[in-house]
Amino acid sequence: MSHPTGGTKRSSWLTFRRRLLLVRTLLRGPATSAELVARVNEELGEQGYPAAVAAALKHDFDALKGEYGCQIRYDRRARQYVLDDLGELALLDLPDTCMEALAFLDASFPSGSGLPDHAHVRALLERVQLLLPPARQAQLRRQRPALRLPVGAGARPIDPRVLDLVKRACEQRRELAFDYLSTFDHDTPRRHRVAPYGVVFRPEGHGYLDATLLEVTPRGGETIHAAIDYRLDRIVPGTVEILPDVLPPERIPAPRYHIRYTLAPQIARRRDVASYFPDTRIAYHADGSATVTAVVTNLWQTRQILLRYGDGCVVLEPPELIELFAQTARGLNAIYGVRYEPEQRDA
């Protein structure tokens, strides 16, 4: 049985497949004309582009624009084609629940956060959004999810080689040496030799090496054998060295401090006080206040955490932590005290 239109149908189908392949290739990312032709020919073989490839490619781009409303532009500087909008070929649609999830991820990974770990998530989201029809894209832009992931978008990136060496030293339980620019160093890093024990991340996104200090050159205010949290982004890349010395079986004990502080009723009355420190015990009182006890080794970090309560927190123990708060209070008074007094008089 003969099909008089079979050749035309096959030809139309091949043309359609070729154009879809162009779009699929551009969905992966911008591409040169040579890359596009190679991709199509790889897939369709002899049925790919004819010899007059430039004219055929232009014809396909015109058709994608005219028939499907695709927006494909030529980036002259990079000499690449870029797919900006899929038009009628935006074939992905999602249930409302998935749209909510997409909005949640979109809010949690904002563009321009600068963290390399998030860059790929952002690229994925933008690709998925590109596949949505225009009305659904507009809906996504309007959605404002109540919840978002706390991903620490303000943190500076950690050099991957630094992180790799630090983790290897922890795993192999070997001493580590590196140049480090601490808060107290103006512009010249100092050499630290430490016993490394692990990497931790804090809510603001910074990563820290938990280590015991063995030696620092030149000496500063640090206490030898103190447990120190080294910010990983302040370790100078290219200076990290895993040393042959193996760590002793047990860690040199860091000084432990029993802390005790009270929280005012406006903070504690809902009886949902957070546990930020090991061995936290909370006693709620009839007036709505609470007394919290815990055990810590890092008083500087403890102060940073408790400062979030402002003047709703009173530290009772130990004296070293009280002194740290007194220093902060003196510093704040030096900044704000002068401004505060005239306002008081005006009032």
Add this chain to the structure above:
Amino acid sequence: MERTSVNDLIEDAGQRQRLLEGWLPLAQVANQGYGWGLDAAALERLIISAAPALGLACSSFEAYAILWGVYTRLRRDDLNPGP
């Protein structure tokens, strides 16, 4: 070379203290953000359970994801205790 696992390390009281002290602020933010409602002891248990995986985290995002996964597993185990 002899290696010591995270589980061995947290037998060391000093190391356990530092492990908890390092991870509690992030775990507490997850606890509040995700509405788990865990108390101090349960948070410490979560961190100890998650410690081997947390040691592999390369960002706070990964650490949140690990805590989420371990929390989900612990909750499922609590709801469906084994024989």
